[in-house]
Amino acid sequence: MSKQPKVPISAALASYRKPTLKTIAELSGLAVPTVSRALKDAPDINSETKKLVRKVATEIGYVPHPAGVRLRTGRTFVISLVLSTSNEMMTHAARLMAAMVKELRGTPYHLIITPFFPDEDPMTPVRYVVETGAADALILNETTPDDARVKYLLERGFPFATHGRSRYCEQHPYFDYDNLSFGRIAVEALVQKKRRFIWMLAPPPQHNYALNMIEGAKTACTNQGLTLYVSEAINSEQSIEEVTQKVTELLKNEPQLDAFICASTNAAIGVTAALEALGKTIGVDMDIVAKEAIPFLKLFRPRMLIMQEDVTAAGTWLCQAVLQAIEHPERAPLQNLEIPQFAELEKQL
Amino acid sequence: MSKQPKVPISAALASYRKPTLKTIAELSGLAVPTVSRALKDAPDINSETKKLVRKVATEIGYVPHPAGVRLRTGRTFVISLVLSTSNEMMTHAARLMAAMVKELRGTPYHLIITPFFPDEDPMTPVRYVVETGAADALILNETTPDDARVKYLLERGFPFATHGRSRYCEQHPYFDYDNLSFGRIAVEALVQKKRRFIWMLAPPPQHNYALNMIEGAKTACTNQGLTLYVSEAINSEQSIEEVTQKVTELLKNEPQLDAFICASTNAAIGVTAALEALGKTIGVDMDIVAKEAIPFLKLFRPRMLIMQEDVTAAGTWLCQAVLQAIEHPERAPLQNLEIPQFAELEKQL
DNA sequence: CATTTTTCCTAAAACGATTTAGATTAAATC
DNA sequence: GATTTAATCTAAATCGTTTTAGGAAAAATG
Numbered sequence: 001m002s003k004q005p006k007v008p009i010s011a012a013l014a015s016y017r018k019p020t021l022k023t024i025a026e027l028s029g030l031a032v033p034t035v036s037r038a039l040k041d042a043p044d045i046n047s048e049t050k051k052l053v054r055k056v057a058t059e060i061g062y063v064p065h066p067a068g069v070r071l072r073t074g075r076t077f078v079i080s081l082v083l084s085t086s087n088e089m090m091t092h093a094a095r096l097m098a099a100m101v102k103e104l105r106g107t108p109y110h111l112i113i114t115p116f117f118p119d120e121d122p123m124t125p126v127r128y129v130v131e132t133g134a135a136d137a138l139i140l141n142e143t144t145p146d147d148a149r150v151k152y153l154l155e156r157g158f159p160f161a162t163h164g165r166s167r168y169c170e171q172h173p174y175f176d177y178d179n180l181s182f183g184r185i186a187v188e189a190l191v192q193k194k195r196r197f198i199w200m201l202a203p204p205p206q207h208n209y210a211l212n213m214i215e216g217a218k219t220a221c222t223n224q225g226l227t228l229y230v231s232e233a234i235n236s237e238q239s240i241e242e243v244t245q246k247v248t249e250l251l252k253n254e255p256q257l258d259a260f261i262c263a264s265t266n267a268a269i270g271v272t273a274a275l276e277a278l279g280k281t282i283g284v285d286m287d288i289v290a291k292e293a294i295p296f297l298k299l300f301r302p303r304m305l306i307m308q309e310d311v312t313a314a315g316t317w318l319c320q321a322v323l324q325a326i327e328h329p330e331r332a333p334l335q336n337l338e339i340p341q342f343a344e345l346e347k348q349l
Numbered sequence: 350m351s352k353q354p355k356v357p358i359s360a361a362l363a364s365y366r367k368p369t370l371k372t373i374a375e376l377s378g379l380a381v382p383t384v385s386r387a388l389k390d391a392p393d394i395n396s397e398t399k400k401l402v403r404k405v406a407t408e409i410g411y412v413p414h415p416a417g418v419r420l421r422t423g424r425t426f427v428i429s430l431v432l433s434t435s436n437e438m439m440t441h442a443a444r445l446m447a448a449m450v451k452e453l454r455g456t457p458y459h460l461i462i463t464p465f466f467p468d469e470d471p472m473t474p475v476r477y478v479v480e481t482g483a484a485d486a487l488i489l490n491e492t493t494p495d496d497a498r499v500k501y502l503l504e505r506g507f508p509f510a511t512h513g514r515s516r517y518c519e520q521h522p523y524f525d526y527d528n529l530s531f532g533r534i535a536v537e538a539l540v541q542k543k544r545r546f547i548w549m550l551a552p553p554p555q556h557n558y559a560l561n562m563i564e565g566a567k568t569a570c571t572n573q574g575l576t577l578y579v580s581e582a583i584n585s586e587q588s589i590e591e592v593t594q595k596v597t598e599l600l601k602n603e604p605q606l607d608a609f610i611c612a613s614t615n616a617a618i619g620v621t622a623a624l625e626a627l628g629k630t631i632g633v634d635m636d637i638v639a640k641e642a643i644p645f646l647k648l649f650r651p652r653m654l655i656m657q658e659d660v661t662a663a664g665t666w667l668c669q670a671v672l673q674a675i676e677h678p679e680r681a682p683l684q685n686l687e688i689p690q691f692a693e694l695e696k697q698l
Numbered sequence: 699c700a701t702t703t704t705t706c707c708t709a710a711a712a713c714g715a716t717t718t719a720g721a722t723t724a725a726a727t728c
Numbered sequence: 729g730a731t732t733t734a735a736t737c738t739a740a741a742t743c744g745t746t747t748t749a750g751g752a753a754a755a756a757t758g
Contacts, residue, residue: 018480020744031708036746046706063481068744070416071713085447094443098434101464112461115450131367132412240648269648299589299618300649369714380738385716395736417714420743 099315183216243270441642448664532565592619
């Protein structure tokens with residue numbers, strides 16, 4: 001009863017070319033649109049026909065040509081991760097990517113890295129992707145409190161998710177860490193170690209998470225009757241060498257300092273290098289609280305107080321969020337997630 | 350004398366849609382193919398016409414639609430970097446990517462990461478890219494001595510370059526490090542420190558560079574009347590924790606060991622953790638030679654002997670190589686490059 | 699038996715770019 | 729002045745897919 005291919009498949013394979021819908025159509029004696037509709041299980045195609053088409057398709061290894069699909073439908077099956085090319089790309093972004101790539105495995109989607117450079121407008125790559133339809137969804141990193149990219153994407157109704165919050169964050173999926181608590185817990189940890197003069201190496205203040213972190217630490221300091229020292233000039237995005245040099249300078253002028261809060265691996269290493277060059281020992285003369293994405297500092301200097309950010313979880317979650325946004329935009333936007341990962345630090349106290 | 354647009358541009362912009370060749374054609378009163386040929390500076394188009402077309406194009410911000418171009422020409426303007434999702438992706442691959450992204454800036458090309466998973470055939474992603482035309486060129490990482498991917502790409506005539514050599518490497522552009530020398534110099538450095546029992550944590554032996562490295566070290570050991578200890582079971586691609594655990598075990602059985610050669614940052618950290626847990630001090634009880642992509646170990650333990658691999662240079666060079674292969678395949682293949690980066694290590698001796 | 703409905707398929711157009719072949723006009727040649 | 733040549737443009741086809749509209753045959757209805 002089952003329908004038969006019109007042309008033997010070996011004949012089609014003899015002169016090799018990448019199979020298209022046309023190939024299947026010729027082999028099965030059907031029209032191209034019929035094949036197309038059969039493959040996507042449309043209701044107006046006979047089930048015997050569908051079976052035949054699917055059989056031929058798998059037999060000759062048919063894969064839809066992305067350019068054809070994209071031209072006709074606008075779909076690219078690409079997720080774009082927007083990353084700054086600054087040094088952060090080296091560490092936490094790599095983990096993020098690895099998690100996303102794993103999450104996308106088995107789906108038709110690919111991950112593409114859309115870089116932007118410190119000297120150019122962060123809007124440029126975002127506009128490019130939206131206007132050319134280079135991707136089906138965007139994932140933004142390192143949001144600012146009043147992020148123009150987020151505003152733009154919301155206005156355009158383009159699917160996206162952010163790693164970090166902004167003032168618009170109630171309106172879209174995001175993944176963020178509770179940096180307010182990080183600031184607070186870091187200070188409390190240091191106070192418990194009898195430290196009184198705390199300097200914070202925060203991220204540059206344009207980033208939303210920098211503000212949270214600083215606010216948390218400041219409030220905690222005020223509650224303890226302390227002052228938090230923090231300066232834009234020494235920040236956690238600088239290179240190890242830069243931090244080392246600046247902290248060395250700093251300690252000459254402010255010898256009373258006895259604690260540092262570091263927002264990155266680089267910063268923690270830089271501070272350590274400066275301290276040790278001055279003959280100071282971590283955990284004895286000074287204490288350092290640090291936050292990092294890759295579990296490394298604990299091995300570097302075991303007496304550091306470490307908080308881990310689970311970037312892998314972020315990558316996984318963000319991927320799921322944008323896939324949802326692409327394929328089921330009608331569903332309520334995904335819950336905004338917020339994971340405090342301070343158990344470790346609190347245990348260390 | 351200069352030709353004028355037929356329709357005022359404001360009119361076209363009023364109802365916003367992404368401009369195409371058709372938009373330019375309507376505005377300038379020309380046919381679509383004429384516009385296309387004018388934009389690519391074809392010889393049979395009047396220079397006045399070209400001027401007009403170019404003016405209109407920039408004015409309305411025309412950008413060719415990638416799907417249109419790809420469908421017609423097969424060109425994607427994508428370079429695919431094939432990466433294993435194993436832990437190496439975290440460190441050296443991130444640098445590689447950053448360098449490539451910077452190198453591609455200003456060109457029409459994009460970088461896409463094509464992952465492959467340890468449990469799948471490395472051929473899969475390569476075949477996929479070639480057969481679907483997902484990219485214009487490939488960059489392979491971590492070659493094996495008899496790399497099936499390289500063989501396949503050579504047979505197909507698909508543009509590519511490799512990071513690492515193989516038996517086919519005379520036939521295509523590659524970037525590699527002189528690991529033979531690394532092995533030799535590492536041993537010589539340790540001998541000079543009066544070490545006699547050297548264990549090497551090499552990469553898994555399927556990798557070409559592992560073989561070079563081991564051979565270099567073995568030959569040097571033989572020349573010095575020593576034996577090189579090396580085992581597949583403890584390799585440089587394992588996690589820090591795994592290395593620590595295995596080396597701890599190892600030192601119980603082989604207490605005479607007084608030196609390690611580590612082929613990765615992870616391995617060096619893992620070995621350090623194991624040694625220090627046993628109360629041994631680097632540079633005193635033991636010596637470690639290590640090779641890494643990110644200048645980090647020197648800060649971690651200053652007495653380690655470090656060799657840097659310039660992965661940034663690799664990324665830059667590989668990009669240039671594949672662009673050349675795409676755009677001027679007729680030119681003699683780029684010189685195969687080989688950079689020994691041992692000056693630092695030799696200085697340390 | 700004539701008519702309507704259902705089922706299942708095809709034809710044609712469209713997405714945006716490029717290429718091949720051909721057409722028109724002007725300039726050059728005899 | 730007729731013919732060739734050069735210069736410059738247009739028409740049509742194509743890449744692979746999807747969508748809309750419509751058509752033919754079979755089945756159901758009166």
